[in-house]
Amino acid sequence: MKRLMLIVSILLLTACSSNKIPDGFNENDLNQKAEEIINLLNENNVNEVYAMFRTDVQAMIKLEDLEVIIQDKFDQVGTFKEISQVAITDTKDPNTSEVYAVVIVSSDHEDGRTTYTLSFNKELEIVGFFIK
Amino acid sequence: MNIFAYGFTLLISLLLPLFVSIYLIIRSKSYFKPIIVGVLTFLIFQVFTRIYILQVILPTQVWYILFTYQYPILYAFLLSLTAGLFEEIGRYIMMNYVLKKMDITQALAFGLGHGGIEAILFVGVALLLTNPTLIDTQQLFMAGLERFSAIIFHLGFSVLVYQMIFKSKKFNLLYAISLHTLVNFVSVVLMMNGVNMWIIEGVLFFFAIIMIIFIKSQWREA
Numbered sequence: 001m002k003r004l005m006l007i008v009s010i011l012l013l014t015a016c017s018s019n020k021i022p023d024g025f026n027e028n029d030l031n032q033k034a035e036e037i038i039n040l041l042n043e044n045n046v047n048e049v050y051a052m053f054r055t056d057v058q059a060m061i062k063l064e065d066l067e068v069i070i071q072d073k074f075d076q077v078g079t080f081k082e083i084s085q086v087a088i089t090d091t092k093d094p095n096t097s098e099v100y101a102v103v104i105v106s107s108d109h110e111d112g113r114t115t116y117t118l119s120f121n122k123e124l125e126i127v128g129f130f131i132k
Numbered sequence: 133m134n135i136f137a138y139g140f141t142l143l144i145s146l147l148l149p150l151f152v153s154i155y156l157i158i159r160s161k162s163y164f165k166p167i168i169v170g171v172l173t174f175l176i177f178q179v180f181t182r183i184y185i186l187q188v189i190l191p192t193q194v195w196y197i198l199f200t201y202q203y204p205i206l207y208a209f210l211l212s213l214t215a216g217l218f219e220e221i222g223r224y225i226m227m228n229y230v231l232k233k234m235d236i237t238q239a240l241a242f243g244l245g246h247g248g249i250e251a252i253l254f255v256g257v258a259l260l261l262t263n264p265t266l267i268d269t270q271q272l273f274m275a276g277l278e279r280f281s282a283i284i285f286h287l288g289f290s291v292l293v294y295q296m297i298f299k300s301k302k303f304n305l306l307y308a309i310s311l312h313t314l315v316n317f318v319s320v321v322l323m324m325n326g327v328n329m330w331i332i333e334g335v336l337f338f339f340a341i342i343m344i345i346f347i348k349s350q351w352r353e354a
Contacts, residue, residue: 020202085194089201094326104197115192132191 022090024122025101030088033124034103038116042080046070054125073131078110091119093127100127134272138264141276146256149248149283156241163241166234169226170245170290177222178250182214208320209313216312219246223293224305236354239294240287240347247286251279270330277333281340285315288343291350315339 021027040048046067050058074080085106092099098121105116119128156163190196200207227234227242234242255275264272289308296304315336322332 087194087198089198091201102201104194106194113192115194117197
């Protein structure tokens, strides 16, 4: 049992600290893109972020609905202060097996925190967007 | 066909738990407390603790999101394990410290309260709020089948924990946690590997049948 706990702890700690940049992606490009998206959202330019969504992802959500989601979140957490943490990993589309880069960004606001999970294809189009 | 699937799922996830609970309470007042405590157990140990932690607190943590992507199997296992730990230990605490005294039929009533409120909150209420023509018939039917299996599991796990407390079967809590973890983990891993949902529901239903056989055997012994 102690050994199991140790293995789980090591895996958790490893997961906490390791960035995993998938082949064909550049860490700086991903960081810059994520930062650009966060800044656009905080400047209320949701339509510009929406334009970065891949066409099939745009078909899943309307711009107006995305604007409401973003506004609701910002109403809760207040004015943006700074990006506090960024991590990158990879994932695979279960249907097409296409590899995506996932950039997780945590940003501090006056009354709370926002965590974005942004997935990109190699053209740096947004293929996944979660805000918590 | 859609109306049949809707009716089936509504029956399993709303009408059956509700009406069986009312029927039991009318038949004997001794079922009232176990059913209500079963409902409270689910609300306290799942909705207000585990689900709150998993859906509100942890998803804001970068390390947690990273972990879900980098170790999906371990993540699925930990999710399953926490379901087993929270719900079975919750059952143990509530039976031992709130109910204090019960027989096997009251343990089943407790399980009905626990599994029933889960079915009502996760599926029943959603069904009432959704236009049934917009839901895929197969998914609708599968939701009902899954809730049926889940309620049976709750009845069985409640019997196991009851036996640990009141029948001195000291390993039963461990069995309940392990079985709960196993059932959840198997279904999640099958899902992650793209296995057909009917097969997954079939596996769960198979486990549920085994649980029914177990409950019947324990009932006869009691």
